[in-house]
Amino acid sequence: DVKVTQSSRYLVKRTGEKVFLECVQDMDHENMFWYRQDPGLGLRLIYFSYDVKMKEKGDIPEGYSVSREKKERFSLILESASTNQTSMYLCASSLGGVGWSGNQPQHFGDGTRLSIL
Amino acid sequence: DQQVKQNSPSLSVQEGRISILNCDYTNSMFDYFLWYKKYPAEGPTFLISISSIKDKNEDGRFTVFLNKSAKHLSLHIVPSQPGDSAVYFCAASVSARGADGLTFGKGTHLIIQP
Numbered sequence: 001d002v003k004v005t006q007s008s009r010y011l012v013k014r015t016g017e018k019v020f021l022e023c024v025q026d027m028d029h030e031n032m033f034w035y036r037q038d039p040g041l042g043l044r045l046i047y048f049s050y051d052v053k054m055k056e057k058g059d060i061p062e063g064y065s066v067s068r069e070k071k072e073r074f075s076l077i078l079e080s081a082s083t084n085q086t087s088m089y090l091c092a093s094s095l096g097g098v099g100w101s102g103n104q105p106q107h108f109g110d111g112t113r114l115s116i117l
Numbered sequence: 118d119q120q121v122k123q124n125s126p127s128l129s130v131q132e133g134r135i136s137i138l139n140c141d142y143t144n145s146m147f148d149y150f151l152w153y154k155k156y157p158a159e160g161p162t163f164l165i166s167i168s169s170i171k172d173k174n175e176d177g178r179f180t181v182f183l184n185k186s187a188k189h190l191s192l193h194i195v196p197s198q199p200g201d202s203a204v205y206f207c208a209a210s211v212s213a214r215g216a217d218g219l220t221f222g223k224g225t226h227l228i229i230q231p
Binding site: 004009033035040041042043044045048058059090092105106107108109110111 | 123151153158159160161162163166206208218219220221222223224
Protein backbone atom coordinates (compact mmCIF):
# COMPACT_ATOMS: atom_id res chain seq x y z
CA ASP A 1 0.00 0.00 0.00
CA VAL A 2 1.09 3.51 -0.76
CA LYS A 3 1.83 5.51 2.33
CA VAL A 4 1.85 9.29 2.23
CA THR A 5 2.69 10.77 5.61
CA GLN A 6 2.21 14.39 6.59
CA SER A 7 4.26 15.38 9.61
CA SER A 8 1.52 17.17 11.54
CA ARG A 9 -2.23 16.59 11.77
CA TYR A 10 -2.88 19.95 13.43
CA LEU A 11 -0.76 23.07 13.48
CA VAL A 12 -1.35 26.54 14.92
CA LYS A 13 0.88 29.42 13.86
CA ARG A 14 0.86 33.21 14.06
CA THR A 15 0.52 35.76 11.29
CA GLY A 16 3.86 36.56 9.70
CA GLU A 17 5.56 33.33 10.73
CA LYS A 18 7.36 31.13 8.21
CA VAL A 19 5.62 27.78 8.20
CA PHE A 20 6.88 24.44 6.90
CA LEU A 21 4.57 21.53 6.08
CA GLU A 22 6.34 18.26 5.43
CA CYS A 23 5.24 15.28 3.36
CA VAL A 24 6.95 11.93 2.83
CA GLN A 25 5.93 9.05 0.56
CA ASP A 26 7.34 5.55 0.71
CA MET A 27 6.53 4.19 -2.76
CA ASP A 28 9.32 5.75 -4.82
CA HIS A 29 6.79 7.91 -6.67
CA GLU A 30 8.11 10.51 -9.09
CA ASN A 31 5.24 12.99 -8.76
CA MET A 32 4.20 14.85 -5.64
CA PHE A 33 1.51 17.47 -5.11
CA TRP A 34 0.24 19.96 -2.55
CA TYR A 35 -3.45 20.90 -2.38
CA ARG A 36 -5.56 22.90 0.01
CA GLN A 37 -9.15 22.05 0.82
CA ASP A 38 -11.64 24.71 1.90
CA PRO A 39 -15.39 24.37 2.57
CA GLY A 40 -17.39 24.89 -0.59
CA LEU A 41 -14.28 25.07 -2.76
CA GLY A 42 -13.11 21.47 -2.99
CA LEU A 43 -9.41 20.75 -3.45
CA ARG A 44 -7.21 23.28 -5.21
CA LEU A 45 -3.70 22.60 -6.47
CA ILE A 46 -0.95 24.79 -5.00
CA TYR A 47 2.28 23.30 -6.39
CA PHE A 48 3.50 20.04 -7.81
CA SER A 49 6.80 18.37 -8.61
CA TYR A 50 7.61 15.63 -11.13
CA ASP A 51 11.25 15.16 -10.16
CA VAL A 52 13.77 16.05 -7.50
CA LYS A 53 14.49 19.80 -7.48
CA MET A 54 11.73 20.36 -10.05
CA LYS A 55 8.60 22.32 -9.22
CA GLU A 56 5.64 23.71 -11.07
CA LYS A 57 2.97 26.18 -10.01
CA GLY A 58 -0.55 24.95 -9.66
CA ASP A 59 -3.73 27.00 -9.62
CA ILE A 60 -3.13 28.99 -6.41
CA PRO A 61 0.65 29.32 -5.78
CA GLU A 62 0.60 32.86 -4.37
CA GLY A 63 2.03 33.07 -0.85
CA TYR A 64 3.55 29.58 -1.06
CA SER A 65 6.77 27.94 -2.15
CA VAL A 66 7.95 24.33 -2.20
CA SER A 67 11.11 22.32 -1.85
CA ARG A 68 11.97 18.88 -3.13
CA GLU A 69 15.54 17.97 -2.24
CA LYS A 70 14.89 14.23 -2.05
CA LYS A 71 12.54 12.09 -4.08
CA GLU A 72 10.47 10.95 -1.13
CA ARG A 73 10.01 14.34 0.52
CA PHE A 74 8.03 17.37 -0.63
CA SER A 75 7.78 20.44 1.60
CA LEU A 76 5.28 23.28 1.40
CA ILE A 77 6.45 26.64 2.73
CA LEU A 78 4.31 29.59 3.75
CA GLU A 79 6.80 32.42 3.52
CA SER A 80 4.82 34.79 5.76
CA ALA A 81 1.66 33.17 7.05
CA SER A 82 -1.61 35.07 6.77
CA THR A 83 -5.06 34.32 8.17
CA ASN A 84 -6.43 33.50 4.71
CA GLN A 85 -4.03 30.56 4.62
CA THR A 86 -5.94 28.84 7.40
CA SER A 87 -7.00 25.63 5.70
CA MET A 88 -6.66 21.86 5.38
CA TYR A 89 -3.50 21.03 3.43
CA LEU A 90 -3.24 17.75 1.58
CA CYS A 91 -0.16 16.15 0.06
CA ALA A 92 -0.40 13.52 -2.69
CA SER A 93 1.92 11.41 -4.82
CA SER A 94 1.64 9.40 -8.03
CA LEU A 95 3.91 7.01 -9.87
CA GLY A 96 5.16 8.98 -12.89
CA GLY A 97 8.48 7.94 -14.39
CA VAL A 98 9.68 6.97 -17.87
CA GLY A 99 6.81 6.37 -20.25
CA TRP A 100 4.36 7.77 -17.79
CA SER A 101 1.13 8.69 -19.51
CA GLY A 102 -0.67 10.64 -16.85
CA ASN A 103 -3.35 8.04 -16.29
CA GLN A 104 -2.37 7.33 -12.73
CA PRO A 105 -4.32 7.99 -9.56
CA GLN A 106 -2.88 10.20 -6.87
CA HIS A 107 -2.58 8.89 -3.34
CA PHE A 108 -3.21 11.31 -0.50
CA GLY A 109 -1.99 11.79 3.04
CA ASP A 110 -4.42 12.46 5.89
CA GLY A 111 -3.91 16.20 5.76
CA THR A 112 -2.63 18.95 8.03
CA ARG A 113 -5.20 21.31 9.47
CA LEU A 114 -3.37 24.62 9.73
CA SER A 115 -4.72 27.56 11.70
CA ILE A 116 -3.12 30.98 11.38
CA LEU A 117 -3.96 33.32 14.25
CA ASP B 118 -14.20 29.42 -13.96
CA GLN B 119 -15.03 26.05 -12.48
CA GLN B 120 -13.99 23.31 -14.89
CA VAL B 121 -15.35 20.40 -12.86
CA LYS B 122 -18.77 20.80 -11.31
CA GLN B 123 -20.65 18.75 -8.79
CA ASN B 124 -23.96 20.52 -8.54
CA SER B 125 -25.37 18.55 -5.63
CA PRO B 126 -23.69 19.48 -2.33
CA SER B 127 -25.45 16.60 -0.60
CA LEU B 128 -27.40 13.46 -1.39
CA SER B 129 -29.39 11.22 0.94
CA VAL B 130 -30.04 7.58 -0.05
CA GLN B 131 -31.58 4.68 1.78
CA GLU B 132 -29.36 1.74 2.63
CA GLY B 133 -29.55 -0.97 -0.04
CA ARG B 134 -30.66 1.39 -2.79
CA ILE B 135 -28.59 2.84 -5.62
CA SER B 136 -26.60 6.04 -5.08
CA ILE B 137 -25.92 8.13 -8.18
CA LEU B 138 -23.44 10.97 -7.95
CA ASN B 139 -23.09 13.32 -10.88
CA CYS B 140 -20.27 15.41 -12.27
CA ASP B 141 -20.03 17.78 -15.24
CA TYR B 142 -16.93 19.24 -16.83
CA THR B 143 -16.30 22.04 -19.27
CA ASN B 144 -12.72 21.44 -20.46
CA SER B 145 -12.83 19.19 -23.53
CA MET B 146 -9.11 18.46 -23.08
CA PHE B 147 -9.78 16.35 -19.98
CA ASP B 148 -9.21 12.71 -20.82
CA TYR B 149 -8.87 11.00 -17.45
CA PHE B 150 -11.49 11.09 -14.72
CA LEU B 151 -11.40 9.86 -11.16
CA TRP B 152 -13.63 9.59 -8.14
CA TYR B 153 -12.31 10.00 -4.62
CA LYS B 154 -14.02 9.32 -1.32
CA LYS B 155 -13.21 11.34 1.78
CA TYR B 156 -14.08 10.74 5.41
CA PRO B 157 -13.71 13.58 7.94
CA ALA B 158 -10.15 14.05 9.22
CA GLU B 159 -8.73 11.76 6.54
CA GLY B 160 -7.23 12.35 3.13
CA PRO B 161 -9.18 11.47 -0.04
CA THR B 162 -9.04 7.81 -1.03
CA PHE B 163 -8.94 6.84 -4.69
CA LEU B 164 -12.08 4.93 -5.64
CA ILE B 165 -12.32 4.39 -9.38
CA SER B 166 -11.20 6.01 -12.63
CA ILE B 167 -12.08 6.04 -16.30
CA SER B 168 -10.21 7.01 -19.42
CA SER B 169 -11.97 9.03 -22.10
CA ILE B 170 -11.66 6.13 -24.55
CA LYS B 171 -14.17 4.19 -22.45
CA ASP B 172 -17.75 4.90 -21.46
CA LYS B 173 -17.97 2.58 -18.46
CA ASN B 174 -15.71 1.15 -15.80
CA GLU B 175 -16.84 -1.18 -13.06
CA ASP B 176 -15.21 -2.25 -9.81
CA GLY B 177 -17.37 -4.24 -7.42
CA ARG B 178 -20.25 -2.10 -6.20
CA PHE B 179 -18.88 0.99 -7.98
CA THR B 180 -19.46 1.86 -11.63
CA VAL B 181 -18.45 5.05 -13.38
CA PHE B 182 -20.17 6.11 -16.59
CA LEU B 183 -18.74 8.69 -18.98
CA ASN B 184 -20.76 10.59 -21.59
CA LYS B 185 -18.18 12.58 -23.54
CA SER B 186 -20.66 14.34 -25.79
CA ALA B 187 -22.50 15.68 -22.76
CA LYS B 188 -19.28 16.22 -20.78
CA HIS B 189 -20.88 14.33 -17.94
CA LEU B 190 -19.87 11.46 -15.71
CA SER B 191 -21.63 9.66 -12.91
CA LEU B 192 -20.71 7.28 -10.13
CA HIS B 193 -23.18 4.51 -9.27
CA ILE B 194 -22.96 2.66 -5.98
CA VAL B 195 -25.08 -0.47 -5.74
CA PRO B 196 -26.14 -1.44 -3.15
CA SER B 197 -25.43 1.53 -0.90
CA GLN B 198 -24.02 0.70 2.52
CA PRO B 199 -23.68 2.78 5.71
CA GLY B 200 -19.88 2.90 5.25
CA ASP B 201 -20.42 4.70 1.96
CA SER B 202 -21.44 7.83 3.84
CA ALA B 203 -18.67 10.29 2.96
CA VAL B 204 -17.85 13.22 0.69
CA TYR B 205 -17.22 12.17 -2.91
CA PHE B 206 -15.02 14.24 -5.17
CA CYS B 207 -14.97 14.05 -8.93
CA ALA B 208 -11.58 14.91 -10.50
CA ALA B 209 -10.19 15.25 -14.00
CA SER B 210 -6.86 15.65 -15.73
CA VAL B 211 -5.28 16.13 -19.13
CA SER B 212 -3.00 13.11 -19.19
CA ALA B 213 -0.93 14.21 -22.18
CA ARG B 214 0.11 17.30 -20.26
CA GLY B 215 2.32 15.29 -18.00
CA ALA B 216 2.48 15.43 -14.23
CA ASP B 217 -0.11 18.14 -13.76
CA GLY B 218 -2.32 17.92 -10.73
CA LEU B 219 -5.97 17.03 -10.79
CA THR B 220 -8.84 19.47 -11.12
CA PHE B 221 -11.44 18.68 -8.48
CA GLY B 222 -15.12 19.40 -8.11
CA LYS B 223 -16.41 20.81 -4.82
CA GLY B 224 -17.68 17.46 -3.62
CA THR B 225 -21.00 15.78 -2.82
CA HIS B 226 -21.77 14.67 0.71
CA LEU B 227 -23.45 11.26 0.46
CA ILE B 228 -25.54 10.21 3.44
CA ILE B 229 -26.74 6.62 3.60
CA GLN B 230 -29.78 6.28 5.82
CA PRO B 231 -30.61 3.00 7.57
